Amino acid sequence: MKKISLISFMILVTVIAYCQSKTAKKNYEKGTKAIESEKYDEGIRLLTLCIDEFPTANAYYNRAAAYYQLGDTCSFCNDLKKASDLNDFEAQKLYIEKCPSRITIRKAPDSMKSQNLKVKEIQVIYSKCNSDSIVTYIYEKPKGEISTSETYKSDTSPVYTIVEEMPSFVGGEKERNRFLAENIIYPLTAKNAQIQGNVYVQFIIDEKGYVTDVKVLKGIGGGCDEEAARVISIMPKWNPGKQNGKPVRVLFNTPIYFWLKG
Numbered sequence: 001m002k003k004i005s006l007i008s009f010m011i012l013v014t015v016i017a018y019c020q021s022k023t024a025k026k027n028y029e030k031g032t033k034a035i036e037s038e039k040y041d042e043g044i045r046l047l048t049l050c051i052d053e054f055p056t057a058n059a060y061y062n063r064a065a066a067y068y069q070l071g072d073t074c075s076f077c078n079d080l081k082k083a084s085d086l087n088d089f090e091a092q093k094l095y096i097e098k099c100p101s102r103i104t105i106r107k108a109p110d111s112m113k114s115q116n117l118k119v120k121e122i123q124v125i126y127s128k129c130n131s132d133s134i135v136t137y138i139y140e141k142p143k144g145e146i147s148t149s150e151t152y153k154s155d156t157s158p159v160y161t162i163v164e165e166m167p168s169f170v171g172g173e174k175e176r177n178r179f180l181a182e183n184i185i186y187p188l189t190a191k192n193a194q195i196q197g198n199v200y201v202q203f204i205i206d207e208k209g210y211v212t213d214v215k216v217l218k219g220i221g222g223g224c225d226e227e228a229a230r231v232i233s234i235m236p237k238w239n240p241g242k243q244n245g246k247p248v249r250v251l252f253n254t255p256i257y258f259w260l261k262g
Contacts, residue, residue, distance in 0.1 A: 031044075058083070060080070067079060179235065180256065198218075200253060201256055203232050203252055204250065208240060
């Protein structure tokens with residue numbers, strides 16, 4: 001099987017079986033050859049057939065190569081993201097390099113500082129073509145040391161979902177729940193509008209145990225989404241996850257509950 005390099009347009013030999021059925025495998029190989037021959041539309045059509053039957057990282061990656069040559073930035077980034085989600089490290093690096101944009105709010109708003117005086121600035125990293133975003137809070141530690149959740153450009157090491165030794169909150173689940181209960185501030189806007197429900201948040205525990213790359217996957221509005229991201233971002237260090245005895249980055253998804261009493 002072949003994988004196309006998006007930048008140099010060279011062909012790389014791989015050892016992974018990308019499509020299970022004979023039909024999907026045939027469409028993958030024909031699609032890749034079409035892209036090599038600069039028949040990009042044909043390559044996209046064939047790789048789409050392969051993906052529809054059995055989606056794989058390399059099929060998305062090679063289709064992204066065709067979109068790249070056609071100048072379709074959104075489709076290029078979307079396919080890179082899908083390949084990255086399937087644990088393609090090369091796709092992840094290219095996505096980080098070419099797709100996200102960043103907004104930095106140098107002065108944290110007063111409403112945020114009233115909840116957490118240590119917040120110094122806020123960074124929002126968002127996709128150019130959809131509403132996905134990562135909220136990053138930069139805050140001062142007591143001794144003046146600046147601490148920040150990691151951003152896309154600061155760490156491009158692989159991210160795992162399951163490892164031999166999963167990360168754990170110091171003190172266990174009970175202490176984590178206590179931390180959330182003691183630090184969540186129900187937004188006044190949400191209270192007044194009787195907004196309640198679950199905010200689903202994604203984040204990474206890095207090799208040192210810090211919470212990084214906080215992202216709201218599904219929100220409920222009224223300030224609850226921002227509050228959920230804030231509380232996750234200020235969590236203390238965890239015990240990092242380990243794979244083969246070495247600390248690694250591990251991805252988490254968790255709901256944050258907002259319920260009004262009565």
